[in-house]
Amino acid sequence: MKHLDPYTRLAPVYDLFTSPFLEGIRKEICELIKDRPVNKVVDLGCGTGRQCALLAEYGFETYGVDLSGAMLKKAKANSRDTTYFQEDISRTHFLPHSFDCAVLSLVLHEHHEQMQNIILNEALRIIRPEGFLSLLDHGRVTDTGSRIMHYLAHIPERFAGKEHLVNYRSFVANGGLQNLAGSLSGTGIDRERGYLLNSLWYSQLQKKT
Numbered sequence: 297m298k299h300l301d302p303y304t305r306l307a308p309v310y311d312l313f314t315s316p317f318l319e320g321i322r323k324e325i326c327e328l329i330k331d332r333p334v335n336k337v338v339d340l341g342c343g344t345g346r347q348c349a350l351l352a353e354y355g356f357e358t359y360g361v362d363l364s365g366a367m368l369k370k371a372k373a374n375s376r377d378t379t380y381f382q383e384d385i386s387r388t389h390f391l392p393h394s395f396d397c398a399v400l401s402l403v404l405h406e407h408h409e410q411m412q413n414i415i416l417n418e419a420l421r422i423i424r425p426e427g428f429l430s431l432l433d434h435g436r437v438t439d440t441g442s443r444i445m446h447y448l449a450h451i452p453e454r455f456a457g458k459e460h461l462v463n464y465r466s467f468v469a470n471g472g473l474q475n476l477a478g479s480l481s482g483t484g485i486d487r488e489r490g491y492l493l494n495s496l497w498y499s500q501l502q503k504k505t
Contacts, residue, residue: 302460303364310344310370321432321491321498322347325399326354328487328500329430334396340385340419341403345371345378351399352377359395361385386414393424401432404476405467406460412467416480425505429483434464435490435497436472445495473497 303310325347329337335357339348342360344367351358358378362368368382383389385403398419404412419429437443470476477485477499486500 301364301366304366315346317492321496322350325430325432325498326350329397329428330354332428334428336395337397337399338395338422339399339401340415341400342371343367345374347399347401348378349375361388386411386418388418388422390422392421394422395427396424397428397430398423399430404433405464408463409470412476420482420503423503425503427503428486429501429503431473431477431499431501432496433473434468435494436474437468438494441493442495445493473499477501
């Protein structure tokens, strides 16, 4: 049976709807990573490659991984200075300690809790000791502003499919990225900050030796 790509409908319009909100955040993520001893970066769940394109512009040796062929088709057009691989980010082909930093941007909330941990452990496997995890995802609901932003976020999440929406709601209800990043063993929080009225949260973690 032929594999059905759930992002076939979303890929052509993803940048149109998200870049006005995310492009500034993506650039700041590059600045935050640049401020650390990082050269080789992998974007796990790279989607349409907008973060990869910026990482390459900042001078990083950049790699992107995504299972969606539709997303990677857009990614290759967005960033020709990135090496892309179509594979499952929970079990990549990379050797241990291959990268200085792994980026996961708006990826974890798509999956159920067990898979989130599998993906994070895979990311830790492929970064070097004292390397970095750069995580951007939905944060917990803290006030009226973040509640409104999460309500708006239901639109693209619903468009991505029923399972996607269910996992998103569960992710936020469980405390968002703040809870997940704070409980990840083998790491320490290097820096963190909120965006879009704290509805999005950035956690930069450092892997312990």
